[in-house]
Amino acid sequence: MSTEIRTGAALLVVDAQRSFLQRESWSASSDPEVAVRIARLVDHFRERGRRVVWVMHSEPGTGSVFDPVRGFVEPLPGLAPAAGETRLTKTAHSAFTGTDLRRLLTGWGVREVTVCGVRTEQCCETTTRMGSELGFAMTFAVDATATEPIEAPGAAPGRSLREVLDDPATLLPRDVVTRTVYALSGRFAEVRTVDQIVTGKLE
Numbered sequence: 001m002s003t004e005i006r007t008g009a010a011l012l013v014v015d016a017q018r019s020f021l022q023r024e025s026w027s028a029s030s031d032p033e034v035a036v037r038i039a040r041l042v043d044h045f046r047e048r049g050r051r052v053v054w055v056m057h058s059e060p061g062t063g064s065v066f067d068p069v070r071g072f073v074e075p076l077p078g079l080a081p082a083a084g085e086t087r088l089t090k091t092a093h094s095a096f097t098g099t100d101l102r103r104l105l106t107g108w109g110v111r112e113v114t115v116c117g118v119r120t121e122q123c124c125e126t127t128t129r130m131g132s133e134l135g136f137a138m139t140f141a142v143d144a145t146a147t148e149p150i151e152a153p154g155a156a157p158g159r160s161l162r163e164v165l166d167d168p169a170t171l172l173p174r175d176v177v178t179r180t181v182y183a184l185s186g187r188f189a190e191v192r193t194v195d196q197i198v199t200g201k202l203e
Helices: 018-022 024-028 034-047 101-108 120-133 161-166 173-184 194-199
Strands: 009-014 051-057 086-090 112-118 137-146 190-192
Touching: 009 034, 009 101, 009 120, 018 024, 024 161, 034 051, 034 112, 034 137, 034 194, 051 101, 112 120, 120 137, 120 173, 137 173, 137 194, 190 194
Parallel strands: 009 051, 009 112, 051 086, 112 137, 137 190
Antiparallel strands: none
16 A cells, blocks of 8 residues: 555545444445445555545434444444544534535645445535535545435334335435436536446446
8 A cells, every 4th residue: 555645636435334234224225235345445545545534423412323422433344444544523414514624635635536435315415515516526436325215205203114115105225326326417526436436447
């Protein structure tokens, strides 16, 4: 791995944390093993001397799986920041909100930002949109993100995962990912697969 940090590009690993593993809905996610592809991207950036920034979502005092006192606000198994890599904590959807991310990227001379992590349409997409608005050239590593089923607005609370999945009004993960691709492509980001990013080849 290169020891020289080069300017120009950085990888954001957004909310790829153990919190999601505690929820039943994770078993129905678009990719329960997404950490494998995230790790491949992390290795790719490290090998080229590019910065990797780790962003964790925290909800202190809530008692939820995102409350840091429960110990789940840590990277997914198979992922870990290397010595010297920046780790930020956020409490909003965007990694740019309430953090030093913009200042850090600008200070490092970063102009191109690649986003991966969890969840596709929520914190990953929101971070990508805001990064674009702030003037960064954004790449969305679509198959290095994952998401869960989304219940219809007004759905009865407390339903089992089976009930959620059987409801025709539920937005399934594959549809959520497709919607995000349509929303971001050519507007806020270049949408790429991990293979395309790593090999530099576009199909």
